[in-house]
Amino acid sequence: MDLKIAARILAVFALGAGLTAAIVALQEEDATDAKALSIGRPGGGPVNAVLLRCRDLGVAAADDAACRKVWAENRRRFFATDRPVAPKTGEVPSP
Secondary structure: OOHHHHHHHHHHHHHHHHHHHHHHHHHHHOOOOOOOOOOOOOOOOHHHHHHHHHHHHHHHHHHOHHHHHHHHHHHHHHHOOOOOOOOOOOOOOOO
16 A cells, blocks of 8 residues: 555544544534532631621721631631640650
């Protein structure tokens, strides 16, 4: 088989595969999308409402005392700074 004929056959197959993929993609756009599951946020409540308000304030929230207070509380909860650190057991290696 000549190299030119093989290249032409390969080009025809590639063109056919490309057209087939384009037709399938266009047909799938008409299909209805599945609804995404909604996942609720844990820990909702008044603290979350204040955090949302501070987010909406933007740069002005840096000067708001309530925002600074709720941010500090949120950092404390996130980093769990109120939990005591367990002491490490074992001997200290000597240098």
